[in-house]
Amino acid sequence: MWEFWIRSLNASTIFAIAGLGEVVGQRAGVMNVGVEGAMLFGATIGFIVAKTTGSYLLGFLAGIAIGALIGLLHAFFTITLHGDQVVNGMGIWILGFGLTTYIGSPYAGPLGMGRIPTIGGLSPFFFAALVLTFVIWFVLFKTHWGLKIRSVGENPTVAEVSGINVVRTRYWSVIFSGAMMGLAGAVYALDYNPVWSYNLLMGWGFIALALVFFSMWNPYILLSGAVLFGALWQVSLNPESFLPNIFSRYIWRTFPFVITIIILVIMSTHWFSSRWGAAKPEALGLPYEKD
Amino acid sequence: MTEIKQGDIVLQARGITKRYPGLVANDHIDFEIRAGEIHAILGENGAGKTTLMSILFGLTHPDEGEIYVFGKKVNFRSPLDAIDLGIGMVHQARKLISAHTVLENILLGHPHAGAILDMKKTAEEVKQLCDAYGYKIDLNAKVWHLSEGEKQMVEILKALYRGAKILIMDEPTSALAPPETEKLLETIQLMTKNELAIVPFITHKLPIVLSVSQRVTVLRRGKIVARLNTAEATEQSLAMEMIGREVLFNLKRPDVKIGKPILQVENISVHDDKDYWAARNISFEVREGEIFGIAGVSGNGQQPLAEALAGLRKASAGRVLFENKDITRLSSLERWKKGIGYIPSEQRAVGSIGDFSLVENLLMSYYYDDQFVKWGLIDAKKIRQLTQELIEEYNVATPNPDVKARNLSGGNLQKMILARVFSRKPRLIIANLPTQGLDVGAMEFVQNKLLEEKKAGAGILLISEDLDEIMALSDRIAPMYEGEFMDILPGGSAQRETVGALMAGHKQKAVQA
Ligand SMILES: Nc1ncnc2c1ncn2[C@@H]1O[C@H](COP(=O)(O)OP(=O)(O)OP(=O)(O)O)[C@@H](O)[C@H]1O
Ligand SMILES: [Mg+2]
Numbered sequence: 057m058w059e060f061w062i063r064s065l066n067a068s069t070i071f072a073i074a075g076l077g078e079v080v081g082q083r084a085g086v087m088n089v090g091v092e093g094a095m096l097f098g099a100t101i102g103f104i105v106a107k108t109t110g111s112y113l114l115g116f117l118a119g120i121a122i123g124a125l126i127g128l129l130h131a132f133f134t135i136t137l138h139g140d141q142v143v144n145g146m147g148i149w150i151l152g153f154g155l156t157t158y159i160g161s162p163y164a165g166p167l168g169m170g171r172i173p174t175i176g177g178l179s180p181f182f183f184a185a186l187v188l189t190f191v192i193w194f195v196l197f198k199t200h201w202g203l204k205i206r207s208v209g210e211n212p213t214v215a216e217v218s219g220i221n222v223v224r225t226r227y228w229s230v231i232f233s234g235a236m237m238g239l240a241g242a243v244y245a246l247d248y249n250p251v252w253s254y255n256l257l258m259g260w261g262f263i264a265l266a267l268v269f270f271s272m273w274n275p276y277i278l279l280s281g282a283v284l285f286g287a288l289w290q291v292s293l294n295p296e297s298f299l300p301n302i303f304s305r306y307i308w309r310t311f312p313f314v315i316t317i318i319i320l321v322i323m324s325t326h327w328f329s330s331r332w333g334a335a336k337p338e339a340l341g342l343p344y345e346k347d
Numbered sequence: 348m349t350e351i352k353q354g355d356i357v358l359q360a361r362g363i364t365k366r367y368p369g370l371v372a373n374d375h376i377d378f379e380i381r382a383g384e385i386h387a388i389l390g391e392n393g394a395g396k397t398t399l400m401s402i403l404f405g406l407t408h409p410d411e412g413e414i415y416v417f418g419k420k421v422n423f424r425s426p427l428d429a430i431d432l433g434i435g436m437v438h439q440a441r442k443l444i445s446a447h448t449v450l451e452n453i454l455l456g457h458p459h460a461g462a463i464l465d466m467k468k469t470a471e472e473v474k475q476l477c478d479a480y481g482y483k484i485d486l487n488a489k490v491w492h493l494s495e496g497e498k499q500m501v502e503i504l505k506a507l508y509r510g511a512k513i514l515i516m517d518e519p520t521s522a523l524a525p526p527e528t529e530k531l532l533e534t535i536q537l538m539t540k541n542e543l544a545i546v547p548f549i550t551h552k553l554p555i556v557l558s559v560s561q562r563v564t565v566l567r568r569g570k571i572v573a574r575l576n577t578a579e580a581t582e583q584s585l586a587m588e589m590i591g592r593e594v595l596f597n598l599k600r601p602d603v604k605i606g607k608p609i610l611q612v613e614n615i616s617v618h619d620d621k622d623y624w625a626a627r628n629i630s631f632e633v634r635e636g637e638i639f640g641i642a643g644v645s646g647n648g649q650q651p652l653a654e655a656l657a658g659l660r661k662a663s664a665g666r667v668l669f670e671n672k673d674i675t676r677l678s679s680l681e682r683w684k685k686g687i688g689y690i691p692s693e694q695r696a697v698g699s700i701g702d703f704s705l706v707e708n709l710l711m712s713y714y715y716d717d718q719f720v721k722w723g724l725i726d727a728k729k730i731r732q733l734t735q736e737l738i739e740e741y742n743v744a745t746p747n748p749d750v751k752a753r754n755l756s757g758g759n760l761q762k763m764i765l766a767r768v769f770s771r772k773p774r775l776i777i778a779n780l781p782t783q784g785l786d787v788g789a790m791e792f793v794q795n796k797l798l799e800e801k802k803a804g805a806g807i808l809l810i811s812e813d814l815d816e817i818m819a820l821s822d823r824i825a826p827m828y829e830g831e832f833m834d835i836l837p838g839g840s841a842q843r844e845t846v847g848a849l850m851a852g853h854k855q856k857a858v859q860a
Contacts, residue, residue, distance in 0.1 A: 200463075
């Protein structure tokens with residue numbers, strides 16, 4: 057049982073880091089459905105750099121950097137060129153999938169470096185994720201920066217007349233968001249499961265994306281959701297040992313999505329919105345054009 | 348910076364010109380504002396008032412011209428530059444983030460807000476401002492919970508908290524109830540006394556201009572046509588300058604035979620968005636050729652009631668009959684088809700689709716009409732021609748019918764919406780604040796249109812906050828307060844004071860009076 061929870065928490069670390077990144081981007085009004093693609097880039101480039109240089113540090117930095125670059129790309133297409141966020145995000149996923157398969161294949165196999173030390177079995181990144189959750193919550197809700205980010209995501213026109221540079225704020229948010237996804241990918245490939253193989257993430261990016269909607273854009277709820285989804289994933293790996301003969305692992309893997317859909321339905325009800333208002337950033341998905 | 352004295356020129360614009368495709372919104376405008384004055388800017392809908400103010404606030408770039416603030420030439424790249432120089436703006440359409448709290452809205456973009464927001468300190472400072480102007484407002488409330496008047500307070504507080512010395516107000520009273528308007532006027536007069544603000548003030552309400560401003564600048568079609576001292580002006584002379592012809596301030600109510608009931612409302616109750624009771628147990632009827640006026644301060648349930656009658660909101664109880672048929676359960680489309688026309692009060696959010704052209708906006712009332720749509724195909728030529736005709740008939744200032752609705756000035760958009768509803772020749776018109784934001788000329792036009800429809804035998808449910816409008820047009824008047832009709836009075840003999848008192852909820856007093 058202990059083992060199960062350790063594995064779950066280590067998995068949830070990755071969901072949480074990627075999800076936190078996406079939360080920041082979406083709070084600023086930019087959705088990136090290509091989380092999986094950005095994570096694949098982070099995982100693959102991080103893996104290759106670490107393997108060739110023998111340095112974990114360089115590997116993680118490379119993962120973050122490539123993620124940030126993907127974020128920059130997404131920002132350029134959606135903010136500057138007013139491209140559709142969903143279409144562009146899908147593009148990032150497809151690009152990430154294809155390109156990382158191409159550049160990663162020659163490196164297929166284990167990383168072959170000493171494992172990153174754990175703390176009672178838990179990855180140090182688990183604690184990093186805890187800290188990040190707090191920091192991102194603090195920045196979003198207690199600082200002027202965060203207020204600006206949330207404002208450009210709610211109503212960019214109002215932000216503009218309040219003297220906010222909407223474009224710049226969105227750019228930085230999306231770049232940061234990409235960097236977090238890259239980091240999440242690198243954590244997967246260098247720490248969680250240090251083996252490069254074809255399609256190594258198996259859709260974890262999409263779970264992280266679902267997590268953002270599940271969280272109602274709140275970092276703390278996101279963290280708890282990550283733990284829940286991490287546990288569900290572990291169950292799906294080995295369903296027989298928990299609840300024999302109930303569901304196949306593929307059914308278990310849909311649970312995060314089913315739960316998210318239920319949350320989304322509840323959120324869209326009159327009952328919810330008349331009490332708590334709309335949780336979703338109002339300008340999410342909409343390009344901003346200055347008149 | 349040298350000390351500013353009352354009467355010094357603080358802001359000067361020279362040769363400001365702004366062109367939009369097909370029209371010149373501002374044509375070489377020279378204009379100055381002095382310290383401590385309330386400077387009214389008048390002009391027809393589409394005259395270019397908002398454009399000029401957006402330029403002074405750095406929101407729009409002029410094609411030509413120079414701006415001097417406190418004697419220094421400036422070049423605004425964005426509102427931030429204007430804000431830094433002490434210019435604040437209260438916009439024609441509210442510019443607040445509804446999901447955020449009052450304090451967050453006030454702090455957003457504040458140049459001295461530290462990296463980590465000090466909510467406590469801000470709250471104290473804003474409280475002091477509130478006390479100075481007698482504002483009562485919950486600083487931690489989310490903006491979507493606030494009334495129109497409260498939202499406006501927040502905008503003013505936001506500008507003042509940023510140290511605005513020049514406060515631009517674009518139609519600040521158009522969405523306000525009478526007591527809120529009075530409060531606002533008091534506030535701005537206090538501001539000018541504090542040497543804090545110099546207020547260019549745009550409005551269509553001439554009595555307000557006469558009572559609070561010192562100087563008036565009149566725009567017509569992008570040009571300045573008059574600069575006056577308010578002391579020398581009268582309501583008639585101002586209207587004359589604005590639209591170049593005389594405006595009759597008393598409407599002639601035609602003698603129309605009141606026919607049989609068209610709309611019968613029986614004990615209807617409605618909830619609002621927050622699930623509170625908005626209107627309770629209301630019964631009345633509107634008859635052919637009759638204007639039934641609901642007088643009330645916004646937020647007393649008129650809006651949900653109107654929406655329920657238009658089929659946009661479910662009634663929680665009660666029955667609605669239209670020409671003796673129960674329509675309580677019919678959708679809005681079925682109601683339009685039967686001959687009900689609805690003029691919503693939110694012209695941008697409900698009345699039009701901003702990114703659609705005027706033709707497409709008009710189509711929204713015609714897409715179900717075989718004459719314009721056959722076999723699912725739109726007869727583009729026909730609908731475009733109709734749009735063209737209506738633009739002419741209703742005098743909408745726009746270069747062509749393909750302009751996006753959101754580029755129309757407030758008043759012109761309202762005319763377009765009226766044109767759309769009236770051209771369907773409805774049997775019953777539900778007009779919710781139909782003259783909101785209109786200039787005196789356009790207002791006269793709309794009121795006459797309503798009277799024309801009345802003459803043609805339509806029943807009209809007029810919802811208005813403007814007591815003069817209600818008194819002048821209605822055959823019967825129902826003052827509405829907190830979701831209930833206080834009474835139903837005959838239009839001809841009702842006293843203005845009585846209606847005013849009833850709509851403020853003073854039942855007792857009204858009875859004695
Ligand atoms: N972004 C834009 N693109 C094209 N035309 C525009 C744009 N903004 C304004 N206009 C046009 O410029 C003219 C002036 O508009 P403006 O909003 O300044 O009028 P206004 O005097 O404020 O009118 P109102 O009293 O109705 O608010 C109008 O004819 C309007 O249609
Ligand atoms: Mg205007």
